[in-house]
Amino acid sequence: MSEQKQATNATHDPATELVNSSTAEQTASLCDSARISSPESSMETSGQTQSRQEAAITFGRDQANQSLGNDQSTSVMETAVTSQTQTNEPSPDFSCASIVESSATPGQTPSGVADSVECSAATSEAELSVGPSEAEKLAAPLVYGNLWKAIWVMSWPLMITTVAASLIGIVDVQVAGFLGAPVQAAVGLSEQIMFLFMVFIMSVSTGTTAIVARHFGERDIPAASRATAQSLILSFIAGVLLSAMALNVAQFLLPLFARSPDVLAFSREYLGLFGWYLIPFSITCISNGSFRAIGDARTPLLVMAVQVVINVVGDYLMVCGDWPIPGLGIRGIAWSTIIGSAVGAMMSLLLLARSPLAPALKQLNTVSKELQLKVLKIGIPSAFQRLGWAASVLVVFFILRMVKEPTAALASWTIGMRVEGLLFMPLMALSLAVSSIVGQNLGAKREDRAVKAGWDVTFVGIGMMVVLGLILIIWSNQIAGVMARDSETRILTAEYLRINALSEPFLAVAMILSGALQGAGDTKMPMYVSLFTNWVIRLPLAWFLAIVLDLGTAGVWWAMTASVVVYAGILAWRYKEGSWLKTTV
Helix, strand or coil: CCHHHHHHHHCCCHHHHHHHHHHHHHHHHHHHHHHHCCHHHHCCCHHHHHHHHHHHHHHHHHHHHHHHCHHHHHHHHHHHHHHHHCCCCCCCCCCHHHHHHHHCCCCCCHHHHHHHCCHHHCCCHHHHHCCCCHHHHHHCCCCCCCHHHHHHHHHHHHHHHHHHHHHHHHHHHHHHHCCCHHHHHHHHHHHHHHHHHHHHHHHHHHHHHHHHHHHHHCCCHHHHHHHHHHHHHHHHHHHHHHHHHHHHCHHHHHHHHCCCHHHHHHHHHHHHHHHHHHHHHHHHHHHHHHHHHCCCCHHHHHHHHHHHHHHHHHHHHHHHCCCCCCCCCHHHHHHHHHHHHHHHHHHHHHHHCCCCCHHHHHHCCCCCHHHHHHHHHHHHHHHHHHHHHHHHHHHHHHHHCCCCCHHHHHHHHHHHHHHHHHHHHHHHHHHHHHHHHHHHHHHCCCHHHHHHHHHHHHHHHHHHHHHHHHHHHHCHHHHHHHHCCCHHHHHHHHHHHHHHHHHHHHHHHHHHHHHHHHHCCCCHHHHHHHHHHHHHHHHHHHHHHHHHCCCCHHHHHHHHHHHHHHHHHHHHHHHHHCHHHHCCC
8 A cells, every 4th residue: 555545544544543633622622621721831842732632642552552553553553643743744743822813803802802712623523423432442442432241241251260260269169079088178277367367469460450440441551551550560579478488477377277186187298288378379469450451351361360270280180190109198288279370370471561550561670669558558458458358267266176077167168159159150250350341431521421330240149149049048958979988978068058159149239349449449338348247247146155145156157148148238328428439549
């Protein structure tokens, strides 16, 4: 194609339309300012005008990169700029002040003309009325277009991702069953203790998603990249420090929750290796959180798929197949998880280098304490929320070890949580999806769309969990029979599934609306509600029912259900009240 045809076609390209649309929005804003300000405050230098044009062109190129590919979009943008240069005309000054001055007649002040000149003098009415260009819609599908389509685009990959992630835990416990109930209990207890350390890294991810999504909704890609870079630095340092703590401090926590000598011995053996998992986990967690923030849910799915394959195959080969090193036992479960996570971390960084957030990788040698504190300000309440929940889970372990058949009780709790976790993983996906959607729409100043997204996704989750709850009730015995080897553990597992199935629709409300609030940066209220329902309702009620009234494990299960119902009710009130919309990040 000749250069002349390329210049002609560039005027119809989405990237060029994006520049025009961006310029139109800037012009409209400047026109409004000119009507209420003095001529001096409206004047611009040619350098400012050129800077604004270059910023518009840069933004257009960044957004076009996502839909057209880097090479093609760069060629289009350069062609558009070349076409303008070849006309030998000076770059137009888009400021309203210059337009008003050029329209003024002798004796008439620019401000007087500003009152009578419509903004169409600076840009065509068509540019202002058509709304976002096709390139903008392609670059920000969570902000523009059909809301249900945006929910679907984000939700289905995250549903598969979260279900796949839960499969790792289920397979770990299932394979541990071949080694005996004490090993199953040790795996469950060890992973809950590890969760105490993981929450700090996950909190950084929460802050990252909220900030990156807000900047991406504002179309500020450089700011989103800077937030990603600082989050990666922060989380990696945390991963190294927390791994060292997990390998040492965790050993002293085990005797508090494991009364059986066998469970204690296996837990120490497992944690002595599994503690290293936090380092690759920190990289994967932040990278995937950044991908979700910009509306990319497929990349985390790809990373998780590779991790699941390595983890599941590794479990069966190392434990059941006794390969490649015989006699690994419970250590084989830990090794398969670490290897899978390390591969996932390397994949995440490679894919990040090919994303709109690629500049983040070039900023890893620069530390911004101010930006890191901003991430932590949003993330720390989320950390305390997760930490409070994880600590309450350990107290549940403490209560269960005091009932009859404590080993069977701990094993049934471990299995029940894994099975239930597989079912509510779709809720986690919906929570993550709505978090990104809410964050981007608040950044784009589309508050009504943000609010509607939260309610729409919540109703989807409720319908889903009603169906899955019925499945738990009807097939509880069959599910327990597959996961447990001894009869006592099967009975208690089936009991867990039937009672907790009643809380699943309320769990949908709690998890999804919590995700929506966190996407807005409002992480304090979910923290307060979680701490209240776990420590004021769940744990005292579990102790009273299980120990005082001697209901055993059933009392613990009923206390868990009651706390979820209260949690859902308070968060629904908070979301409807609406003050969270004023949260700044």
